Amino acid sequence: xxxxxxxxxxxxxxxxxxxxxxxxxxxxxxxxxxxxxxxxxxxxxxxxxxxxxxxxxxxxxxxxxxxxxxxxxxxxxxxxxxxxxxxxxxxxxxxxxxxxxxxxxxxxxxxxxxxxxxxxxxxxxxxxxxxxxxxxxxxxxxxxxxxxxxxxxxxxxxxxxxxxxxxxxxxxxxxxxxxxxxxxxxxxxxxxxxxxxxxxxxxxxxxxxxxxxxxxxx
Amino acid sequence: xxxxxxxxxxxxxxxxxxxxxxxxxxxxxxxxxxxxxxxxxxxxxxxxxxxxxxxxxxxxxxxxxxxxxxxxxxxxxxxxxxxxxxxxxxxxxxxxxxxxxxxxxxxxxxxxxxxxxxxxxxxxxxxxxxxxxxxxxxxxxxxxxxxxxxxxxxxxxxxxxxxxxxxxxxxxxxxxxxxxxxxxxxxxxxxxxxxxxxxxxxxxxxxxxxxxxxxxxx
DNA sequence: GAGATTATGTCAGCGACTGACAAGTGGCAA
DNA sequence: TTGCCACTTGTCAGTCGCTGACATAATCTC
Numbered sequence: 001x002x003x004x005x006x007x008x009x010x011x012x013x014x015x016x017x018x019x020x021x022x023x024x025x026x027x028x029x030x031x032x033x034x035x036x037x038x039x040x041x042x043x044x045x046x047x048x049x050x051x052x053x054x055x056x057x058x059x060x061x062x063x064x065x066x067x068x069x070x071x072x073x074x075x076x077x078x079x080x081x082x083x084x085x086x087x088x089x090x091x092x093x094x095x096x097x098x099x100x101x102x103x104x105x106x107x108x109x110x111x112x113x114x115x116x117x118x119x120x121x122x123x124x125x126x127x128x129x130x131x132x133x134x135x136x137x138x139x140x141x142x143x144x145x146x147x148x149x150x151x152x153x154x155x156x157x158x159x160x161x162x163x164x165x166x167x168x169x170x171x172x173x174x175x176x177x178x179x180x181x182x183x184x185x186x187x188x189x190x191x192x193x194x195x196x197x198x199x200x201x202x203x204x205x206x207x208x209x210x211x212x213x214x215x216x217x218x
Numbered sequence: 219x220x221x222x223x224x225x226x227x228x229x230x231x232x233x234x235x236x237x238x239x240x241x242x243x244x245x246x247x248x249x250x251x252x253x254x255x256x257x258x259x260x261x262x263x264x265x266x267x268x269x270x271x272x273x274x275x276x277x278x279x280x281x282x283x284x285x286x287x288x289x290x291x292x293x294x295x296x297x298x299x300x301x302x303x304x305x306x307x308x309x310x311x312x313x314x315x316x317x318x319x320x321x322x323x324x325x326x327x328x329x330x331x332x333x334x335x336x337x338x339x340x341x342x343x344x345x346x347x348x349x350x351x352x353x354x355x356x357x358x359x360x361x362x363x364x365x366x367x368x369x370x371x372x373x374x375x376x377x378x379x380x381x382x383x384x385x386x387x388x389x390x391x392x393x394x395x396x397x398x399x400x401x402x403x404x405x406x407x408x409x410x411x412x413x414x415x416x417x418x419x420x421x422x423x424x425x426x427x428x429x430x431x432x433x434x435x436x
Numbered sequence: 437g438a439g440a441t442t443a444t445g446t447c448a449g450c451g452a453c454t455g456a457c458a459a460g461t462g463g464c465a466a
Numbered sequence: 467t468t469g470c471c472a473c474t475t476g477t478c479a480g481t482c483g484c485t486g487a488c489a490t491a492a493t494c495t496c
Contacts (some may be wrong), residue, residue, distance in 0.1 A: 057443080149426060165386050203379045259453085296489075440496100449480105449485085458478105
């Protein structure tokens with residue numbers, strides 16, 4: 001794995017971590033093959049060679065399998081955000097981190113988390129489910145934004161607001177992308193994301209361009 | 219009801235509409251009394267004097283009962299938005315429509331939809347569920363924004379982006395409001411909403427105020 | 437190697453939700 | 467009014483996500 005986690009020492013802990021990953025892989029693979037809805041938790045468990053009950057001892061819900069994968073992706077995004085110059089405006093930094101993060105994901109595309117991100121993007125079935133995660137995910141992003149700007153997300157609502165708006169724009173981008181056929185795999189999606197992010201200022205404070213001119217360059 | 223719907227003519231249709239409303243009222247009342255999670259669909263059905271199966275013939279899911287009520291509230295919001303001067307910036311108009319809409323809701327507070335809105339606000343249990351509706355709800359808002367600005371939401375992504383960001387800010391406001399005790403019923407919530415909405419420009423494009431000065435007047 | 441922890445399987449059960457079938461009710465024409 | 471048709475409803479059985487309880491088996495500790 002690319003994510004740095006402390007290596008478990010005992011045999012028991014090693015087996016546990018191993019089973020968790022087996023379950024995760026089984027779930028993602030089945031979701032990819034048959035679709036999220038058509039995959040049952042029993043199948044995931046059977047695929048990993050354990051009982052359904054054991055599956056639920058490792059994952060609180062079926063959705064959590066997806067969330068687990070997404071969190072891996074988010075870690076890369078947070079790292080990319082931390083790497084941005086600290087004088088960049090938070091939202092702009094997030095936008096640029098998104099672009100950087102995409103490159104990193106593509107570079108490490110062999111990793112599971114990366115393919116999980118793709119698979120979520122490719123399955124409109126998961127779009128709504130993905131939205132549900134956002135408010136869990138935004139907390140982490142808000143944390144990093146708080147670090148960058150030197151404010152405490154617990155007292156200042158702005159970091160989480162930035163994160164929330166960021167995900168909102170992403171969701172919108174995903175919608176337009178999937179509405180427009182979503183033929184190309186990842187490149188078009190990134191473009192859609194960046195496009196939405198760049199439209200946000202106009203959508204909330206800048207001059208709203210004339211209706212006769214709906215198009216404009218990125 | 220405050221919502222204008224064509225009166226059903228036949229006895230059959232009238233009974234149907236009546237049962238639908240009975241189920242809706244039963245659901246909302248039980249949610250309010252026992253909480254959303256602790257209310258079963260069987261109880262709602264029994265409370266309305268029908269079988270569970272019949273409940274699911276009127277509502278696709280338990281969540282849809284809440285959505286139904288929220289949609290009533292959204293209609294008021296859309297009307298308030300239409301009433302705003304057309305030269306107002308879409309996001310600003312939405313923000314002001316929110317304030318107007320609140321007044322209307324309070325004035326018609328005896329109506330069911332209004333109390334439903336309150337009840338959702340008061341139940342943190344429903345916050346996550348509420349988020350799920352947003353992307354259904356935003357489509358309607360985007361429609362009205364499209365009317366106002368003279369662009370087609372199907373081709374121009376900005377109306378739905380405005381709506382998405384609007385709901386994102388609202389969600390954030392709800393979070394901070396419920397995190398801070400949520401003692402006052404509705405007035406504090408409106409203030410939290412407006413506060414978040416007013417922070418959005420700063421969060422995405424304007425100057426990010428210094429960390430040493432976390433507070434600022436509304 | 438014995439005893440205490442911990443992980444797992446099995447089983448039974450709840451609640452949301454669905455399909456199928458039978459029975460009741462309203463609408464309408466002869 | 468009668469009789470037929472469409473529609474609505476209840477009942478039943480079943481699926482799936484998810485959980486608690488208990489017994490068994492694996493691991494860890496001494």
